[in-house]
C-alpha cells in the first residue's frame with residue numbers, strides 16, 4: 621500500500637494543510653484537531669507567508685503558526701476539549717507548545733522532530749507545566765522524512781533559513797538534508813507548485829525517496845507508527 625493510502629484521514633488532512641502552506645510561501649506545517657472518534661474538528665496551517673485570512677485566524681505575522689491557527693478554531697465546552705487531540709506535522713515550538721498546553725487539549729501527536737525549535741521537552745520544567753495530564757506522541761518515522769524534507773526545502777529556498785540553521789538541520793537529519801538539496805537542484809518543487817500538484821501527488825512522488833532518520837540512543841519521547 622502506498623504511503624498516502626496508509627495515512628489515517630487526520631494525517632491526510634494535515635499533509636494537505638502543510639502542502640497548501642508550502643504553496644502559499646509559508647512554513648509547510650499543517651495541524652488538525654480531532655475528537656475522540658478521530659473525526660476532524662478543525663484544520664489549519666502556518667500562514668506567515670499569506671496576507672489575509674478569516675478574522676479569527678492569524679496570517680502575515682511571525683506568530684501565524686499552524687497550531688495557533690487550528691487551536692483558535694476550536695470553540696467548545698471544556699469537557700469536549702479534554703477529549704480532543706492535536707495533530708501537527710512538526711514538533712511544536714515554544715509558542716505552540718504553550719498554546720496547546722493552555723488550550724484545554726490533552727493529547728498531542730507530531731510527525732517530525734524539530735531539533736532547533738521543538739519544545740515538547742518543556743513539559744514538566746515548571747510547576748505550571750507539571751500540572752496537566754498531557755500526553756505527547758512523536759515522532760512518526762514513516763512521516764518524519766516527508767515533513768522534514770518539506771521544511772528543509774522551504775528553509776533552503778530564497779535564503780529563508782540562515783546557513784548555520786540549515787547546516788544544523790542537515791547534521792541532525794542528514795537523509796532529509798540530502799534529499800532536499802537533490803529535489804531543489806532538479807527543480808521538483810518549482811514544477812510541483814507551478815502545476816498546482818495535489819498533496820497526494822506530492823506524497824506519491826516523494827514516498828519512494830524518503831528514508832527514516834535514526835532515533836537518538838536515549839530517545840525519551842513516545843514514538844508512534846501510522847498503523848498499529
Ligand SMILES: [Zn+2]
Nearest residue numbers: 685713715716
Ligand atoms: Zn509554533
